[in-house]
Amino acid sequence: MLRETIPQDWLPSVKEHLPEILVDHAHLERKAATSSINLEKYRVLYPHVEELNAIAIEELQHFQLLLALLKRRGIPFGQPYPSLWITGLMRSVRSGIQHQAIDHLLCCALIEGRSCEKFQLLAQGLRDTDPELATFYASLVESEGNHYATYLLMARGIDHPEADRRLDFYLDLDASLIRQPRLHHTLH
Ligand SMILES: [Fe+2]
Numbered sequence: 280m281l282r283e284t285i286p287q288d289w290l291p292s293v294k295e296h297l298p299e300i301l302v303d304h305a306h307l308e309r310k311a312a313t314s315s316i317n318l319e320k321y322r323v324l325y326p327h328v329e330e331l332n333a334i335a336i337e338e339l340q341h342f343q344l345l346l347a348l349l350k351r352r353g354i355p356f357g358q359p360y361p362s363l364w365i366t367g368l369m370r371s372v373r374s375g376i377q378h379q380a381i382d383h384l385l386c387c388a389l390i391e392g393r394s395c396e397k398f399q400l401l402a403q404g405l406r407d408t409d410p411e412l413a414t415f416y417a418s419l420v421e422s423e424g425n426h427y428a429t430y431l432l433m434a435r436g437i438d439h440p441e442a443d444r445r446l447d448f449y450l451d452l453d454a455s456l457i458r459q460p461r462l463h464h465t466l467h
């Protein structure tokens with residue numbers, strides 16, 4: 280479904296800066312947990328509150344796994360850095376309760392989807408140099424893929440044609456944003 284592949288230089292640059300990437304990834308899981316809880320503010324998503332809580336719990340567990348990994352590797356948990364890709368997506372969330380809920384869900388779906396794709400690349404790309412990390416990334420792929428699908432289904436559950444119209448917009452936006460160089464050593 281995605282309209283642009285991850286730039287060729289992404290994996291080599293990530294592999295060169297693994298400590299920074301792992302700290303960024305820890306923050307990403309923390310933010311994924313809070314995003315899931317933030318979605319519970321939309322009345323239209325009240326029927327999904329337990330499902331959203333379950334995602335938040337899973338993301339917090341991922342966060343804990345990252346913190347344990349950092350500790351094992353003697354990497355201090357540091358400050359988060361912004362991602363132009365994520366802020367670019369989130370900046371285009373429209374106002375108006377229903378529109379905002381759909382856009383917010385689609386942004387979350389794309390973040391989960393791209394994470395899933397990048398974790399697959401890391402699982403393959405680290406197999407020879409860092410098998411522990413390769414296995415770790417492989418273990419997260421299914422979960423993030425499920426989150427992507429869940430958020431997309433929730434958006435379509437609100438208004439299917441509108442969600443698909445906006446998905447078309449976000450896929451174009453993602454394709455243009457992903458070509459931008461990253462400012463910091465971040466996953467996205
Ligand atoms: Fe996660």
Ligand SMILES: [Fe+2]
Nearest residue numbers: 311391423426
């Ligand atoms: Fe996730």
